[in-house]
Amino acid sequence: MPVKDWLAPAIRAASSERKLEAGEALFRVGDKTAGVYEIVVGRVRLVRVDRSGHEVVLHVAGVGDTIAEASLYSPHYHCDAIASTDAVVRLYPKAAVLSAFTQDARLAQAFTAMLAQQVMSLRTRVEQRNIRSARERVRHYLSANADATGRQVTLRGTLKDLAAELGLSHEALYRTLAVLERTGAIKRDKGRILLTGKAKAL
């Protein structure tokens, strides 16, 4: 979610940075909301923990993304934010953001549009999570995350991370990728996945 659109100088002036180590929590469910965070360095994941103790990954935010936008209108966070890597985040305090929005309607509009965008991408995610087949799920991910050429996907983080993001066991992901590679639908190359012509057929 691009920050530029709704980020006014007044907001930036009120912001502050914070460093996180890999595994460190930025905030937890129920914490009082401070504001919106932008990822400056690294990756931060939003998760909930289900009763069996498993982490469910709601979102993985990379550099330039913002998280906790909804917190502007909520007194406390509704999920955990955990640094997946060492990371630096920038906090835009709630009050500063909200007051900037009342000053400049265009900012508010851009922010709203961004939220609308998020709603759509979350819907896509719901759709993806509805797919039971590991192969289809992986395909769905690959086609949704291919670069402009549609032939290449750059992996963020480890395959294990990806497995969690996809809601698959890491073993299932390894196996699925292995099968796709064996059948020639993809080629793997150190942090990247190349989609071959066969990718669509399978």
Place this chain on the structure above:
Amino acid sequence: MPVKDWLAPAIRAASSERKLEAGEALFRVGDKTAGVYEIVVGRVRLVRVDRSGHEVVLHVAGVGDTIAEASLYSPHYHCDAIASTDAVVRLYPKAAVLSAFTQDARLAQAFTAMLAQQVMSLRTRVEQRNIRSARERVRHYLSANADATGRQVTLRGTLKDLAAELGLSHEALYRTLAVLERTGAIKRDKGRILLTGKAKAL
């Protein structure tokens, strides 16, 4: 999603109603966006169709809910809207809504807050979809949809509808409910499900 908060008289004046028969499409993926719809009577579901031809239910909107909010900022719809029952919907045209927002910042603000709310509930939905166990999924649904007393859930529509909404086969849902009833965790009563004390334990 409550309409009242952001619905100004100017918007209402520009709105119009439309009747739908059960199964009829309000709009389809790719259609040009007309605006936001409010459900006046009946239920409308938002779905996508995956490549195997299965419907994936993204959302079921009931009376008073609005759908396609994100369409304000998008040139075309990104999912299908199908009437689950005979229904009446009210269209608030894009232009009227957007211009009302520029007139009155509080409306825009309320709308934004509503979107933020939706983001959260979609996140919850993603979480739910990540649960593999049918029993846990059903439990998750029941606890998320219990009334104020926390002891009763009123079903909207048929069990088959619910199964689709939960992303389960209808057989799996029947079986799961049967087991829960047999173990005494729930009682069923014509369109309602009563949660007993045991409900939490299981």
Place this chain on the structure above:
DNA sequence: CGAGTGATTGACTTAGATCAATGACCGTGG
């Protein structure tokens, strides 16, 4: 050089999808 983690593969188990059949309950037209 060990400890820790990721990547990978094998073996086994299980829960849910799928196919199938049945009964109940409409509404409808003859």
Place this chain on the structure above:
DNA sequence: CCACGGTCATTGATCTAAGTCAATCACTCG
């Protein structure tokens, strides 16, 4: 008024794919 077609609700049998447990290898970090 009732037989008939349609849908929902329900249950049984079977199959498959993904989870789980477990072991191995490679790599990195201190």
